[in-house]
Amino acid sequence: SSSSALTGRGGVSASLSSHRLIANSSAIGVASRLDETLPEPGSAAMNIFARTHYAWQLGIDERFFSTMRMRIVRGRAFEPADAAGPPVVVVNRALARQLFQSEDVIGRQFDSGTLRQRHDASEIVGVVEDAHYTSIRGDSPPTMYTYYRHPPGMKNAATFEVRTAGPPEALAASVRDIMRDVDPALPVFGVMTQTDQIATS
Numbered sequence: 001s002s003s004s005a006l007t008g009r010g011g012v013s014a015s016l017s018s019h020r021l022i023a024n025s026s027a028i029g030v031a032s033r034l035d036e037t038l039p040e041p042g043s044a045a046m047n048i049f050a051r052t053h054y055a056w057q058l059g060i061d062e063r064f065f066s067t068m069r070m071r072i073v074r075g076r077a078f079e080p081a082d083a084a085g086p087p088v089v090v091v092n093r094a095l096a097r098q099l100f101q102s103e104d105v106i107g108r109q110f111d112s113g114t115l116r117q118r119h120d121a122s123e124i125v126g127v128v129e130d131a132h133y134t135s136i137r138g139d140s141p142p143t144m145y146t147y148y149r150h151p152p153g154m155k156n157a158a159t160f161e162v163r164t165a166g167p168p169e170a171l172a173a174s175v176r177d178i179m180r181d182v183d184p185a186l187p188v189f190g191v192m193t194q195t196d197q198i199a200t201s
Contacts, residue, residue, distance in 0.1 A: 012163040015067040016148065018059035019133075020159045020190070022201045026134040031055035031112050031144060033099055034121060038111075055095050055112065056133050056143040059154060064145070065090075065128060067161050075106040075126035082125075083149035090126035095142035103127055112144060122146075136198060168193045 019025045030053045032038060039045035062078040064070075073093065082088050089112075096105045109121040122144075130140035148154055164171050172191045179188045192200070 012165050013063055013067040014160060014162045015063040016061050016154070016158045016160050017064055018057075018148065018154055018158065020197065021068075021161075022132060022134070022136055022194070022198050024134055024201060027057040029055055029057050029112050029114055029144070031095060031099060031110055031142070033110055053098075054142065055098075056141045057112070057146060058133060058143060059146050059148045059152070061148050064161070067163050068131075069163075070131055071129045073127050073129055074103060075124070077126055077128075078145075078147045082147050087120055087122040087150050088125045088147065089122045090128055090145040091124055092128050092130045092140065092143045092145075094130050094140055095144055096124075096127050098142045135201060 019027065030038075030050050032049075032053050039049050060078070062080060062082075065072060065077045072090075075090070077090065078088070091099075091105065093103055096103045099105070099110055100108060105124050105127060107123065109123050111121055128145065131143075132140055133143055134141070146152075148158075160175070162168070162171060162175060175191065176188050179186055
């Protein structure tokens with residue numbers, strides 16, 4: 001409903017993510033195939049294993065890829081019906097190649113987690129083109145996109161991305177008004193254009 005309200009005020013599309021893009025902020029986990037045996041959590045061997053299995057993680061909604069104009073190259077983006085099902089993920093090309101040496105990975109499963117804890121296996125439903133996440137410097141990292149309605153969700157904060165038809169600065173007040181309608185106690189801060197965010201970073 002917030003997305004529809006924004007469209008009526010000059011927004012083209014709106015989405016949310018767990019982290020602000022190009023802001024030196026990210027969540028990083030360990031992604032491994034089901035046939036790989038993980039070393040003991042916290043061990044030196046696990047630290048070595050992680051260096052070749054790191055995967056950046058970003059929680060998103062079903063409109064994120066269309067809002068950010070990120071092309072799905074195989075499979076699909078998230079759908080509302082995914083909320084009631086088992087964990088599914090979209091991976092970028094870099095992570096598909098890191099895990100399976102191929103981009104033909106729709107329907108395959110892998111384990112994700114941290115250096116100390118494994119998560120349930122997730123099924124890949126889509127492959128998206130590589131994109132920068134934390135920084136514009138260097139290559140795009142192997143990245144898994146998780147559906148925000150599945151754990152770990154948004155936790156304590158979320159970032160909204162709004163694509164506008166006109167000057168983005170003109171929509172800032174509308175964004176604040178809409179969020180105030182949703183919850184007057186909800187703080188909205190750090191509103192800036194993606195261009196300004198990249199310059200700040």
